[in-house]
Amino acid sequence: xxxxxxxxxxxxxxxxxxxxxxxxxxxxxxxxxxxxxxxxxxxxxxxxxxxxxxxxxxxxxxxxxxxxxxxxxxxxxxxxxxxxxxxxxxxxxxxxxxxxxxxxxxxxxxxxxxxxxxxxxxxxxxxxxxxxxxxxxxxxxxxxxxxxxxxxxxxxxxxxxxxxxxxxxxxxxxxxxxxxxxxxxxxxxxxxxxxxxxxxxxxxxxxxxxxxxxxxxxxxxxxxxxxxxxxxxxxxxxxxxxxxxxxxxxxxxxxx
Numbered sequence: 001x002x003x004x005x006x007x008x009x010x011x012x013x014x015x016x017x018x019x020x021x022x023x024x025x026x027x028x029x030x031x032x033x034x035x036x037x038x039x040x041x042x043x044x045x046x047x048x049x050x051x052x053x054x055x056x057x058x059x060x061x062x063x064x065x066x067x068x069x070x071x072x073x074x075x076x077x078x079x080x081x082x083x084x085x086x087x088x089x090x091x092x093x094x095x096x097x098x099x100x101x102x103x104x105x106x107x108x109x110x111x112x113x114x115x116x117x118x119x120x121x122x123x124x125x126x127x128x129x130x131x132x133x134x135x136x137x138x139x140x141x142x143x144x145x146x147x148x149x150x151x152x153x154x155x156x157x158x159x160x161x162x163x164x165x166x167x168x169x170x171x172x173x174x175x176x177x178x179x180x181x182x183x184x185x186x187x188x189x190x191x192x193x194x195x196x197x198x199x200x201x202x203x204x205x206x207x208x209x210x211x212x213x214x215x216x217x218x219x220x221x222x223x224x225x226x227x228x229x230x231x232x233x234x235x236x237x238x239x240x241x242x243x244x245x246x247x248x249x250x251x252x253x254x255x256x
Contacts, residue, residue: 014071016193017147021067024158024186025060031161052099056157059088063154085137093130097123104236108244112168115246116223116232117176124219125180129156132208145204148190152208155186172248180216184209 062084069078100122103109109118136149163179171178187209194201222228229246236242 012197013147016190017151018067018071020151020186020190021064021154024154025064027158027165028060028161029057031164034164046102048095048098048102052095055088055092055095059092059157062088063150082137082140085133089130089133089137093126096126100126101235103241104232105239105241108236108241110163110168111244111251112172112175112248114173114176114223114248115236115241115244116228117220119232119235120223120228121176121180121216121219124215124222125156125159128212128215129153132156132211144202148202148204149208151190152187152205152212155183156212158183158186169250169254172250175248177220184213187212 062081065081066078069075069081100109100119104115104119108115109122130153132149132153136146136153139145139149159179159182162182163175166175166179166182168175168179187205191201191205191209194205223232232246233242
């Protein structure tokens with residue numbers, strides 16, 4: 001995220017991306033904190049889950065810090081911190097995949113998501129984040145592209161936070177697509193801000209959201225294909241996760 005502040009972008013732009021970064025970070029933190037306070041999450045998880053949490057929350061902190069440093073004019077620190085992103089992004093894709101597999105095999109994933117959606121669409125969304133974030137890093141000298149691609153990438157990670165805030169069990173069987181579509185709010189706000197200010201939407205948003213939406217649609221088609229069902233069944237075969245239904249369901253005696 002080592003943006004060159006000298007290239008493009010007004011103070012108004014910088015404030016906007018700072019606000020968006022803090023808003024997305026706030027949504028993620030709020031979602032996980034809410035579940036922890038409600039007793040729906042605990043620290044009694046294996047090391048894989050803890051490492052995943054540290055890695056992803058570290059990224060949230062890094063993304064917010066990058067927005068703050070560039071807004072405060074501390075370009076040198078912004079550049080130094082930006083180098084960490086090259087390590088974080090690949091590590092997050094590995095850690096995210098490991099936790100997804102762990103969740104699927106131990107409990108079949110969240111009961112309010114269809115298991116095939118959780119396994120395939122979730123993984124493809126994670127890799128979409130990684131691809132967009134790495135692209136944003138490659139074009140870091142072009143601030144307009146860098147900021148917008150990174151915003152779209154970061155918006156994908158708000159899904160788990162939003163999914164913990166919305167009443168997902170009450171949204172069965174549409175909880176998964178609803179939780180994903182809600183993440184599009186942040187890039188759409190960015191597109192609206194561009195249009196209001198410039199009378200046009202920056203191409204980075206069209207590319208970023210085009211890829212984001214396209215990957216989601218493709219992931220759902222794959223999840224509900226025969227290969228998608230077969231892969232999900234293979235992944236959980238012989239594990240406790242195989243005992244739950246493939247489709248989303250309410251556990252016996254569940255009370256919202």
